[in-house]
Amino acid sequence: MPRSGRLRADAARNRTALLRAVEELLAHHHPAQISMDLVATTAGVGKGTVFHRFGSRDGLMLALVQERAHDLGVAIADGPPPLGPGAPPRARLLAFLSAVVDLVSRNKGLLAALGPAIAAPSDQGPREAHPVYRTWHGHIAGLAGQERPDLDTDMLAHVLLASVHSEPILEALARGEGERLDRTLRDLVTALLPDGAASHTKAESRHP
Amino acid sequence: MPRSGRLRADAARNRTALLRAVEELLAHHHPAQISMDLVATTAGVGKGTVFHRFGSRDGLMLALVQERAHDLGVAIADGPPPLGPGAPPRARLLAFLSAVVDLVSRNKGLLAALGPAIAAPSDQGPREAHPVYRTWHGHIAGLAGQERPDLDTDMLAHVLLASVHSEPILEALARGEGERLDRTLRDLVTALLPDGAASHTKAESRHP
Numbered sequence: 077m078p079r080s081g082r083l084r085a086d087a088a089r090n091r092t093a094l095l096r097a098v099e100e101l102l103a104h105h106h107p108a109q110i111s112m113d114l115v116a117t118t119a120g121v122g123k124g125t126v127f128h129r130f131g132s133r134d135g136l137m138l139a140l141v142q143e144r145a146h147d148l149g150v151a152i153a154d155g156p157p158p159l160g161p162g163a164p165p166r167a168r169l170l171a172f173l174s175a176v177v178d179l180v181s182r183n184k185g186l187l188a189a190l191g192p193a194i195a196a197p198s199d200q201g202p203r204e205a206h207p208v209y210r211t212w213h214g215h216i217a218g219l220a221g222q223e224r225p226d227l228d229t230d231m232l233a234h235v236l237l238a239s240v241h242s243e244p245i246l247e248a249l250a251r252g253e254g255e256r257l258d259r260t261l262r263d264l265v266t267a268l269l270p271d272g273a274a275s276h277t278k279a280e281s282r283h284p
Numbered sequence: 285m286p287r288s289g290r291l292r293a294d295a296a297r298n299r300t301a302l303l304r305a306v307e308e309l310l311a312h313h314h315p316a317q318i319s320m321d322l323v324a325t326t327a328g329v330g331k332g333t334v335f336h337r338f339g340s341r342d343g344l345m346l347a348l349v350q351e352r353a354h355d356l357g358v359a360i361a362d363g364p365p366p367l368g369p370g371a372p373p374r375a376r377l378l379a380f381l382s383a384v385v386d387l388v389s390r391n392k393g394l395l396a397a398l399g400p401a402i403a404a405p406s407d408q409g410p411r412e413a414h415p416v417y418r419t420w421h422g423h424i425a426g427l428a429g430q431e432r433p434d435l436d437t438d439m440l441a442h443v444l445l446a447s448v449h450s451e452p453i454l455e456a457l458a459r460g461e462g463e464r465l466d467r468t469l470r471d472l473v474t475a476l477l478p479d480g481a482a483s484h485t486k487a488e489s490r491h492p
Contacts, residue, residue: 209452231456231468238450239443244417248439260439267475 087129091139093119094126098140102183107137144179145208151175152215165222166269172215173236173261180240181254213237223269232268236261295337299347301327302334306348310391315345352387353416359383360423373430374477380423381444381469388448389462421445431477440476444469 097119101110112133116123130136157163158171216233239245245257305327309318320341324331338344365371366379424441447453453465 228464228468231464234452235447235468238446241450242446244442256436256439260436260443264472
């Protein structure tokens, strides 16, 4: 392997180690408690490397959530059903909401801590402008719209996603109660999108 | 009227005028744009009076939301149905959610701006510790539980209330789209708590 290729491989390995270290630390610490020093020590790399690659703690947190969100994006685009294509829209939606709850639970407080960073620069624009939020929102609205085109699925997707930005709910997730949120979202979605009832719904329950 | 009574009456009138002025200003301005000077001028009272009574802009905003929340609390405890007692739980819940959406819409961005103030002192405790959040949450959970005691209505209430703390939704409310949120919450609640189906639900859909 030429020298530049070895350097790239080292850089990729460091990046992976650093993101993994952050995720391990997030399982037990609030983001505010996680210093760059602690991340460097946990990952076994130099502190200078952390700063060089990510600039700041916010940069590191953002990279982590983008990586996990990217993995989830790949899973819904090309992965096996029910998360990926091939399953009915309602089953895909339930699998996706479970995956979001799991992602947010494993990165406790991360999305909340990133609130300002996720918002558009200098608060000029909406939070939905962030690609991760926009992708999740569009996926939920799209799947729900396939089952119930009569609903305001754009607003519905905002309402369902609001739950993973709610302080009391993030505190419940931090107490390990992600399953409660998952079940409640499942109750709401299965009530609203009855199994196999799409044609009935379209014919009889359309909004006036 | 004795002098002290006149003073108390003046103080009450000033307080009402100040809170009304803030609410008028909130209809067209973001909370960050509303200075104590502007409130005093709009209410026609001296700036010193505003500081004397409310201490800071956050104090003023908090007093406003507490007053509106107090009015809503009186309405659900003693007012006419469907908001007050006497209507079926589902109808009361729908009326309450409409009232919350209306309150938040009329005070655009107020709850969001109050986020830190609403949280417990120095972020030691959960947002639900605030009496307004706790009252709203308890009312929703209580009514939903009367229809569907099989559900996790504690988490359900958090999920429904999360919507009025979501940035994209608050932006929709600021664009005058409160009716969209109201309809979407109504769609979710009516799907989950079918009209007159409480006994059926309890018998057949209980969680294992």
